[in-house]
Amino acid sequence: xxxxxIDRDICKGCELCAAACPKHILALAKEExxxxxxxxxxxxxxxxxxxxxxxxxMCPDCAITVEK
Amino acid sequence: MxxxxxxxxxxxxxxxxAEAAIQAGCRHFFGYPITPxxxxxxxxxxxxxxxxxxxxxxxxxxxxxxxxxxxxxxGVRAMTSSSSPxxxxxxxxxxxxxxxxxxxxxINVQRGGPGxxxxxxSQADYWQATKAPGHGDLHILVFAxxxxxxxxxxxxxxxxxxxxxxxxxxxxxxxxxxxxMEPVVLEDKPLKDLPKKExxxxxxxxxxxxxxxxxxxxxxxxxxxxxxxxxxxxxxxEEKEPMCEKFLCDDAxxxxxxxxxxxxxAKAAVKEARARGIKAGLLRPVTVxxxxxxxxxxxxxxxxxxxxxxxxxxxxxxxxRLAIECKKPVRFFGHTGGVIPTPxxxxxxxxxxxxxxx
Amino acid sequence: xxxxxxxxxxxxxxxxxxxxxxxxxxxxxxVAECLDELGVEGKAVGVAPVGCxxxxxxYFSCDMIQSPHGRAPAIATGVKRAxxxxxxxxxxxDGDLAAIGTAETVHAATRGENITVVFVNNAIYGMxxxxxxxxxxPNQITQTTPYGRDVNTAGYPIRVCELLSxxxxxxxxxxxxxxxxxxxxxxxxxxxxAFQTQIDGLGFSIVEFISTCPTNWSLTPNEAxxxxxxxxxxxxxxxxxxxxxxxxxxxxxxxxx
Numbered sequence: 246x247x248x249x250x251i252d253r254d255i256c257k258g259c260e261l262c263a264a265a266c267p268k269h270i271l272a273l274a275k276e277e278x279x280x281x282x283x284x285x286x287x288x289x290x291x292x293x294x295x296x297x298x299x300x301x302x303m304c305p306d307c308a309i310t311v312e313k
Numbered sequence: 314m315x316x317x318x319x320x321x322x323x324x325x326x327x328x329x330x331a332e333a334a335i336q337a338g339c340r341h342f343f344g345y346p347i348t349p350x351x352x353x354x355x356x357x358x359x360x361x362x363x364x365x366x367x368x369x370x371x372x373x374x375x376x377x378x379x380x381x382x383x384x385x386x387x388g389v390r391a392m393t394s395s396s397s398p399x400x401x402x403x404x405x406x407x408x409x410x411x412x413x414x415x416x417x418x419x420i421n422v423q424r425g426g427p428g429x430x431x432x433x434x435s436q437a438d439y440w441q442a443t444k445a446p447g448h449g450d451l452h453i454l455v456f457a458x459x460x461x462x463x464x465x466x467x468x469x470x471x472x473x474x475x476x477x478x479x480x481x482x483x484x485x486x487x488x489x490x491x492x493x494m495e496p497v498v499l500e501d502k503p504l505k506d507l508p509k510k511e512x513x514x515x516x517x518x519x520x521x522x523x524x525x526x527x528x529x530x531x532x533x534x535x536x537x538x539x540x541x542x543x544x545x546x547x548x549x550x551e552e553k554e555p556m557c558e559k560f561l562c563d564d565a566x567x568x569x570x571x572x573x574x575x576x577x578x579a580k581a582a583v584k585e586a587r588a589r590g591i592k593a594g595l596l597r598p599v600t601v602x603x604x605x606x607x608x609x610x611x612x613x614x615x616x617x618x619x620x621x622x623x624x625x626x627x628x629x630x631x632x633x634r635l636a637i638e639c640k641k642p643v644r645f646f647g648h649t650g651g652v653i654p655t656p657x658x659x660x661x662x663x664x665x666x667x668x669x670x671x
Numbered sequence: 672x673x674x675x676x677x678x679x680x681x682x683x684x685x686x687x688x689x690x691x692x693x694x695x696x697x698x699x700x701x702v703a704e705c706l707d708e709l710g711v712e713g714k715a716v717g718v719a720p721v722g723c724x725x726x727x728x729x730y731f732s733c734d735m736i737q738s739p740h741g742r743a744p745a746i747a748t749g750v751k752r753a754x755x756x757x758x759x760x761x762x763x764x765d766g767d768l769a770a771i772g773t774a775e776t777v778h779a780a781t782r783g784e785n786i787t788v789v790f791v792n793n794a795i796y797g798m799x800x801x802x803x804x805x806x807x808x809p810n811q812i813t814q815t816t817p818y819g820r821d822v823n824t825a826g827y828p829i830r831v832c833e834l835l836s837x838x839x840x841x842x843x844x845x846x847x848x849x850x851x852x853x854x855x856x857x858x859x860x861x862x863x864x865a866f867q868t869q870i871d872g873l874g875f876s877i878v879e880f881i882s883t884c885p886t887n888w889s890l891t892p893n894e895a896x897x898x899x900x901x902x903x904x905x906x907x908x909x910x911x912x913x914x915x916x917x918x919x920x921x922x923x924x925x926x927x928x
Binding site for chain 1: 672673674675676677678682686687689690691692693694695696697700851852855856885891892893896
């Protein structure tokens with residue numbers, strides 16, 4: 246199963262990854278705040294992930310690593 | 314042109330400057346035409362392609378100084394030349410180069426100002442060169458030759474000191490020096506093994522950490538610290554590098570202070586004064602930054618009065634007063650706008666000095 | 672498991688200061704990917720602008736020079752002439768390239784300088800707080816066009832790719848965007864082509880990235896991409912505006928002395 250790792254300290258919660266994800270399995274973690282004061286993104290339904298890496302391609306901060 | 318080395322040749326000042334730069338190992342010239350220094354650029358355009366160097370006629374003096382900045386950042390000896398209004402355009406680039414600790418040579422063949430002014434010689438950019446060649450706390454080395462041979466000799470020195478102290482250097486010449494033709498000996502130096510610039514941004518080749526050439530420091534305490542350190546270097550320069558020529562100063566009662574072409578005119582007046590029994594002398598700064606403060610202070614111990622002669626409204630005169638701590642009177646005489654003082658006029662002023670002292 | 676996507680080596684680990692969702696981050700990464708894939712990080716010298724990307728020197732692992740506003744192509748020219756084997760790129764915003772730096776941009780292009788210009792066009796001045804840019808659209812509201820850009824007093828936007836394509840020294844000019852994965856991948860191809868143009872010594876190359884500024888457009892990052900598609904792409908059509916490699920070159924005649 247593909248693995249998506251989001252660096253919660255680097256993520257700025259911009260949601261570009263969420264818009265790009267064809268499976269709609271990325272969302273803002275509204276209950277969390279990182280040190281910079283952002284809500285980071287979270288990988289909500291890992292089992293639906295195809296490892297396409299669209300999220301990582303759109304991330305302006307290289308906060309996402311994708312393994313397959 | 315190939316046979317120019319190790320001979321005594323008659324050369325125009327502007328062209329001699331260019332040849333001297335090439336002798337000093339400069340292979341990159343970026344410039345723009347402006348009277349009265351265009352011959353320098355034209356000479357470079359003929360010479361550089363023959364030796365595999367760069368002659369680039371930039372779109373403006375602003376572009377030219379930034380090309381110099383890029384080449385200097387990449388670790389090579391680079392230069393530009395211009396005249397007064399063009400130097401004004403370069404001030405931002407000069408400031409950045411000071412802030413990034415980059416060496417380079419800038420030649421100013423001064424003309425009448427302000428504004429478009431005139432094309433005849435002047436020394437009205439002294440303030441610009443020595444006080445504010447760019448915004449911010451900074452200095453550049455400023456050399457003031459007074460003959461074509463001295464221009465040639467100072468070019469190599471300027472490049473060397475610029476490299477040693479990692480800062481821009483300027484040759485502050487004027488239209489007279491640029492246009493005059495004098496015999497000059499060009500040293501037949503082989504292209505020196507110029508020391509490699511360990512800090513240059515030229516491609517790290519994966520052999521070292523990357524280099525960043527930068528002048529932006531948003532943390533105020535960091536910028537403060539950096540500039541303070543740079544000023545310690547300037548202090549060393551002020552102690553070790555001032556140059557001046559003293560002509561008959563040891564027993565002089567009345568010392569004329571002048572630089573560049575004006576100094577030659579003043580020298581003629583001083584010689585005539587001596588012939589009339591007046592103990593006149595000439596102190597000629599060769600570096601105007603660092604200013605020869607020590608020699609002036611020394612001379613002020615025994616001299617009775619000073620006369621400062623410039624082709625300007627008097628931009629160096631206050632530096633003379635400061636150097637001698639106003640201990641003796643300092644008069645000023647000059648012309649501006651491109652008018653050149655005559656030896657007779659300067660002699661007249663020396664005579665006035667003697668009357669004042671009675 | 673194999674890593675399918677990770678940060679390129681030519682990008683440092685310094686956290687980027689750009690606003691959330693700013694396209695600078697994507698574009699930086701594409702530049703770094705090209706440097707990696709072409710194997711030229713060791714020869715590369717990047718020139719950072721004045722603008723939001725002023726600190727680009729912290730984000731790239733190659734040698735970097737910070738330039739006065741608008742003068743990056745002149746700095747790049749100096750570097751390239753001093754070290755002809757280097758791979759030199761500038762990274763500039765719309766004010767840097769098309770306002771204060773117009774002369775340097777045009778002349779580096781017309782000289783056919785073998786440099787690659789990465790042009791980030793987001794129709795606004797980001798760093799100074801959202802003023803009009805030379806590429807701001809007619810009627811666009813900015814801090815200095817609070818009633819909308821009035822073409823009668825503030826003039827018309829500049830289409831840089833079109834402008835530079837008229838110059839013989841321009842070897843490659845393409846306009847791209849990074850609003851979706853498909854376009855990001857196309858943009859990367861264009862950038863790689865631009866760098867290859869430099870490596871092949873064909874002349875001046877530029878890739879114009881139509882970009883967003885969510886903060887100063889007062890939109891969320893995704894809304895900003897929508898605004899880009901709706902308003903900027905019609906004015907700045909994507910595509911190749913110049914490609915010297917597309918035409919077969921006649922053989923070079925040897926100069927007879």
